[in-house]
Amino acid sequence: MAEAITARSEDFSKWYIDIVRKAKLADYSPVRGSMIIRPNGYAIWENMQSELDRMFKETGHENAYFPLLIPESFLAREAAHVEGFAKECAIVTHSRLQVNEAGNGVEPAPDSRLEENLVIRPTSETIIWDSFSNWIQSWRDLPILLNQWGNVVRWEMRTRLFLRTSEFLWQEGHTAHATREEAVAETKQMLDVYATFAEEYMALPVIKGVKTPSERFAGAVDTYCIEALMQDGKALQAGTSHFLGQNFAKAFDCQFQNKNNELEYVWATSWGVSTRLVGALVMAHSDDQGLVVPPRLAPTQVVIVPIYRSEEDRQNVLTRSTEIKESLGSAGVRVKLDDREQYRPGWKFNEYELQGVPLRIAIGPRDLANNSVELARRDTRDKSVVSLDGITELIVGELETMQTRMFESAVSFRTSMTSDANDQAEFVDILESRGGFIRAHWDGTDETEALVKEQTGATIRCVPIGEPMEEGVDPFSGKPSAQKVIYAKAY
RNA sequence: CGGGGUGUAGCGUAGCCCGGUUAGCGCGUCUGCUUUGGGAGCAGAAGGUCGCAGGUUCGAAUCCUGCCACCCCGACCA
Numbered sequence: 122m123a124e125a126i127t128a129r130s131e132d133f134s135k136w137y138i139d140i141v142r143k144a145k146l147a148d149y150s151p152v153r154g155s156m157i158i159r160p161n162g163y164a165i166w167e168n169m170q171s172e173l174d175r176m177f178k179e180t181g182h183e184n185a186y187f188p189l190l191i192p193e194s195f196l197a198r199e200a201a202h203v204e205g206f207a208k209e210c211a212i213v214t215h216s217r218l219q220v221n222e223a224g225n226g227v228e229p230a231p232d233s234r235l236e237e238n239l240v241i242r243p244t245s246e247t248i249i250w251d252s253f254s255n256w257i258q259s260w261r262d263l264p265i266l267l268n269q270w271g272n273v274v275r276w277e278m279r280t281r282l283f284l285r286t287s288e289f290l291w292q293e294g295h296t297a298h299a300t301r302e303e304a305v306a307e308t309k310q311m312l313d314v315y316a317t318f319a320e321e322y323m324a325l326p327v328i329k330g331v332k333t334p335s336e337r338f339a340g341a342v343d344t345y346c347i348e349a350l351m352q353d354g355k356a357l358q359a360g361t362s363h364f365l366g367q368n369f370a371k372a373f374d375c376q377f378q379n380k381n382n383e384l385e386y387v388w389a390t391s392w393g394v395s396t397r398l399v400g401a402l403v404m405a406h407s408d409d410q411g412l413v414v415p416p417r418l419a420p421t422q423v424v425i426v427p428i429y430r431s432e433e434d435r436q437n438v439l440t441r442s443t444e445i446k447e448s449l450g451s452a453g454v455r456v457k458l459d460d461r462e463q464y465r466p467g468w469k470f471n472e473y474e475l476q477g478v479p480l481r482i483a484i485g486p487r488d489l490a491n492n493s494v495e496l497a498r499r500d501t502r503d504k505s506v507v508s509l510d511g512i513t514e515l516i517v518g519e520l521e522t523m524q525t526r527m528f529e530s531a532v533s534f535r536t537s538m539t540s541d542a543n544d545q546a547e548f549v550d551i552l553e554s555r556g557g558f559i560r561a562h563w564d565g566t567d568e569t570e571a572l573v574k575e576q577t578g579a580t581i582r583c584v585p586i587g588e589p590m591e592e593g594v595d596p597f598s599g600k601p602s603a604q605k606v607i608y609a610k611a612y
Numbered sequence: 613c614g615g616g617g618u619g620u621a622g623c624g625u626a627g628c629c630c631g632g633u634u635a636g637c638g639c640g641u642c643u644g645c646u647u648u649g650g651g652a653g654c655a656g657a658a659g660g661u662c663g664c665a666g667g668u669u670c671g672a673a674u675c676c677u678g679c680c681a682c683c684c685c686g687a688c689c690a
Contacts, residue, residue, distance in 0.1 A: 149682090153682075205690065206690090208688080209688095209689075277688090278687080278688050279689080285689075332690080337690070344690070426649095428649050430648065464651090465647080465651080466649065467648080467652085468650085468652090469650095470649095471651045
């Protein structure tokens with residue numbers, strides 16, 4: 122019997138959880154709000170990591186690693202930063218456990234109380250800027266362009282697998298610059314890297330923009346973001362890049378002598394993407410049959426399922442399958458031959474569709490006779506019988522076609538789900554009927570932004586970059602507006 | 613933290629209102645045989661602190677009290 126996946130049309134949230142669980146991407150952990158990333162999910166993350174890591178290095182960054190535990194006092198150094206994160210920090214207070222009096226458990230040993238509490242990093246600006254202040258004296262020490270891969274903990278009230286968990290994996294870039302202009306350029310450059318990655322690898326079109334002050338990173342001067350649209354019409358922030366100004370340099374007294382022999386505070390950026398991207402991938406592309414993964418990120422791009430009855434057929438089919446596998450492998454395709462005997466072909470077909478393997482080759486005695494295989498594509502669910510001659514080239518091309526088609530399909534979905542609203546009634550109507558991105562004028566005030574959120578549930582996702590300035594009137598306040606912004610209900 | 617709900621085998625559940633022998637069923641697992649081009653069939657088997665602790669009772673999955681955990685809705689969230 123088919124394992125039922127809740128239909129998207131019935132309950133999108135349940136559908137999402139079903140995909141994550143049944144495609145074996147992740148499990149709930151014994152600790153509320155944290156998750157176990159299973160091999161299928163982690164392999165996608167590893168593919169994301171390796172492409173991003175390459176892109177970071179190509180733009181001049183080096184990897185480093187700063188510790189998980191941060192002195193509590195560090196968080197307090199930057200006022201906005203502490204205000205933003207204090208509510209969700211996990212704190213280490215003791216260094217030792219002892220068996221309790223009843224003898225049936227353990228408890229923190231009272232005499233191991235730490236001199237100063239340690240915070241499990243919610244992000245690493247503070248510990249990194251403490252180091253930067255030691256490393257930087259002169260303009261000759263700049264810029265510093267670092268990235269680190271790691272985990273962070275933010276004690277969340279309400280969590281969802283991959284999208285919001287208390288502990289998550291991410292990368293955080295941290296850079297130090299001599300001038301404002303250079304830091305701003307770095308911030309924008311990394312935003313472009315994220316957008317390129319999302320579009321070319323995740324097949325996920327994104328809107329680049331700037332966050333409003335209320336959505337800004339705690340401690341940033343400007344927060345840039347990429348916003349993606351999920352299949353249910355809700356927006357998901359897929360990456361952020363922050364221009365931090367001199368806020369952290371001032372908090373950690375990080376000054377350098379410039380070429381005019383003057384002391385100046387260092388300019389900073391930070392930028393990150395997380396395992397949330399795995400959730401974005403699921404919600405952007407998958408269907409009611411299961412996961413759909415773009416070929417460039419798919420852990421297995423092609424699976425070969427052999428079919429046979431007799432021992433003789435088995436030998437012949439496996440021999441041919443192995444040849445195909447080796448040919449694809451040497452063409453750089455991530456290919457797997459599933460020769461397990463305990464599962465039948467039909468079972469395997471369903472399993473690999475559920476897990477989102479882009480292409481499936483089925484090969485049986487009939488194919489041996491015809492010099493063919495059956496090729497099935499996951500995104501369109503098309504099946505065709507193709508000749509074995511030139512199969513490797515065909516498959517390499519098919520993977521590229523699929524990658525492109527998935528992106529184009531996501532673009533046309535987004536286009537169909539992006540609307541302009543010129544008055545309140547229209548705004549509410551669009552939001553309630555289909556959601557998606559709504560372009561509307563905004564008067565630039567926190568008050569109006571809060572009002573819209575309260576009345577409609579939509580928030581300003583970003584002020585888009587690179588769109589023409591267009592004067593108008595805010596539909597909610599009636600005040601003049603300089604530019605349309607992107608509203609949506611968001612994750 | 614407020615409101616609601618649920619805890620029974622790896623997963624999903626029946627039984628609880630109205631206490632009664634051995635806690636039933638489906639999926640999955642294991643063994644054997646037959647099967648294999650879209651989630652196989654038959655036969656057999658293993659697997660349970662009924663969330664935890666106390667209480668009532670001759671007897672508790674079932675009734676009572678307390679606690680714990682998780683889920684949903686709010687609040688909260690770069």
